[in-house]
Amino acid sequence: MxxxxxxxxxxxxxxxxxxxxxxxxxxxxxxxxxxxxxxxxxxxxxxxxxxxxxxxxxxxxxxxxxxxxxxxxxxxxxxxxxxxxxxxxxxxxxxxxxxxxxxxxxxxxxxxxxxxxxxxxxxxxxxxxxxxxxxxxxxxxxxxxxxxxxxxxxxxxxxxxxxxxxxxxxxxxxxxxxxxxxxxxxxxxxxxxxxxxxxxxxxxxxxxxxxxxxKARPLFVEPHYNLSTIKNYEEDDAHITQLEAIARNSAALPADKRVKLCFALGKAYEDIGNYDAAFDLFEKGNTAHRRTFKFNEKRAIGITEQLKTIFNKEYFKGSRKKKSDDPTPIFVVGMPRSGSTLIEQILCSHDNVFGAGELDTMSKVINEKLDIFPNDYEKLSDDDIKEIGENYIRRIRLLEPDAKRIVDKMPANFHYAGIIAKALPGAHIINTERNPMDSCLSNYGRLFNQTMHFAYNLEELGRYYNRYQDLIKHWHSVLPKNRLIDVHYEKVVDDLENQAKRIIKFVGLEWDDKCLEFHKNKRTVHTASVAQVRKPIYKSSVERWKNFGDHLKPLKDIVAPE
Missing domain, CATH: 1.25.40.10 (Tetratricopeptide repeat domain)
Structure with a gap:
């Protein structure tokens, strides 16, 4: 009892x-x-x-x-x-x-x-x-x-x-x-x-x-964040009021949810022209997320130098493209948020092109031969390198067996341009370029699903951009002709038709008018630009960085010093 x-x-x-x-x-x-x-x-x-x-x-x-x-x-x-x-x-x-x-x-x-x-x-x-x-x-x-x-x-x-x-x-x-x-x-x-x-x-x-x-769970941050990425906010938007209310009481939220809230509300403030408040939130979100991981920048610098040493002019001497080389792979590389999704969408609007999205296939087939690329790359035989190419082709063919071209839009594949040119001599590499300030800001103002350790600190982001540019210049100086071209986002925005025709010609296909109507392509897109590529060409993202003025001075001093 x-x-x-x-x-x-x-x-x-x-x-x-x-x-x-x-x-x-x-x-x-x-x-x-x-x-x-x-x-x-x-x-x-x-x-x-x-x-x-x-x-x-x-x-x-x-x-x-x-x-x-x-x-x-x-x-x-x-x-x-x-x-x-x-x-x-x-x-x-x-x-x-x-x-x-x-x-x-x-x-x-x-x-x-x-x-x-x-x-x-x-x-x-x-x-x-x-x-x-x-x-x-x-x-x-x-x-x-x-x-x-x-x-x-x-x-x-x-x-x-x-x-x-x-x-x-x-x-x-x-x-x-x-x-x-x-x-x-x-x-x-x-x-x-x-x-x-x-x-x-x-x-x-x-x-x-x-x-x-x-509506079902007002404090569920995930849909708030997702919604913010596809909305164009106006000052009286009720969703801004909701986000602000959550932010005032965010101390009880898990740290990762507070980070997402920063990016969501920052996006809303940027849309309504409150750039100081927007940047403050982007900075808070990035700083908090940056504390959650370690980034070995010294190792990243060393890899860039290793690649330039291994893949020199002598390495490619005598490398010539043959008619029998498989032209299936198209690699779209560059900085994230540099227009690569737009280029992929233009390409795969062509009847003979399949857009596979951001694949990790190249890194996987390389790592099956090497524990840590590019360490010990020189130990690979010609047969090993040939097998890397064959394995890559076999795996992407499973995605769309009948396509004449398959686009791999993993931006970081620019690190592999040397081995791509050797193992896949029929492949085409398209480097997407964008104003460095706009490109880096677009990274800094977005929380990525993938692990991109360089993107959450302005100085680290700027140095990564410079290493990327350094490596692209190196590839242009050593790769055989007609393997790599640069496509500038701003030029595509200004002159879509001629730039699209240039791209299609580079990958060896006949012109298809549907490439100009890329926004009507209903293919599945999983990148941060998913909403943007559903619209016709627009210019509002050009020189976006100027809205933030002196907030971006640490970045500007690195990537665009006067």
Missing amino acids: IKKADSATGSGQILSIKDAFTKAKTLAESGQLAQAEKICNDIINANKKFHPAYHMLGRMAARVNKNKIAIDMLNKAISLDSSNAQYHCDFAEVLCNNANPKGGLIAIEHALKINPNVSHFHYIAGTALAALGNSKKAITAYNKAIELNPNNGLAYNNLGSIMENSGLQERAKHAYANAVKINANHPEAQNNLAAILLAEGDVENAKIHFEAAI
Whole structure:
């Protein structure tokens, strides 16, 4: 029996353990966790083997991120009643949420042995398997969860995430759409569906779903950030007010969410002409993100010098392009945010060109021969280098077997121009150029999904730009003729037709008028320029940097000294 004080009368009330537990459960469900916790502890003091109380304490601790307590309490509940499948499931969920998917998988397997017919158990199994990188088994688990409960929107959303990461965009979109259909207030599913629609070029419907995600969870920073990248803000935009309200109370947000908020609100302020406030936010966001990783700039400088030494004029002496050389690969390289997505979109609007996006294929086939490129490159035989080229061609051909040309738009491939010219003598390399200040500012004002360590400090960004320019000049001086051309973003903006014809001619194709209507191309685009390439040519990004004046002086002193 539990003696409980009546808060209204101060009198003592005697409850059975069963009634006390029912009371605790009611309190927990209404969010009165402290009161529920007190009753559970009273129950345990009265009966240390009453495992439901440990279980409830574990679940309540998990709700407020007291993870060690949650693990301890759930473990205790299981030790007292190992036949309870729900205990094992909740234990698995806590472990998965605390970066222990291996332990989570073991725990959920216990639950499934006890009862294999619970949809949520299979959902948790899928979560653990996905975290462990076993996508195939995770898909099976999520599908089983859906089979047992067709309204399991969580399973649909996570299934969509695996499909998307596997490049199965249509199947991912279908899964996200099902999750949203089941529950329109599922913020993650709304955000994920919006991202797929945006990549496909359906900007307006993407906005609708980003806004639905925000409505479902106003403090969910991800859709706020995503929406900011595709909006053109005006001063009375209600979304700016929302962002400002979140920013005023952002201390409780995780650090990475505060960074995204800085970039989102900075973008909004720039759009309405409040450039000082915009730059202040960009600087805060970049500085905070820069603290999260180490960047070995000395190593980066050394690589540039190594490349110039290895790939010299003597190395390419006698290298001549033959008719039999495969012309399939087109490499679009340069600084990120230099117009490379625009060039790719122009190219792949041609009937004979497939745009593969930013591939890591070249780095992978090189690293299969060398642990760290360019170390020990000289030890590679001619056959090794030939094999690198063959492996690259074979892998990109899997993406679109019938295309005459395939575009790889990984900007950093400019580091590999020497080996590309040797291993793929039929390949074409297009270097996208842009005003250095605009190019660097466009990097500084954007948070990238990829790891680009050079982009979050103005001085480091400027020095990276200079190393890039130094290497491009070197490639022009040593590569065989007609392997590399520069395409200037500003010239494309001023004279689209002639620049587009120059590009198409360089890659050895007949002209196609559709290249001038690149914005109508519905191909999937996953880069930061996804919204921009859905529009005709515009000039508003030219000399954008001038709006920020002296804020960019540290950058200007490096890349464009007077």
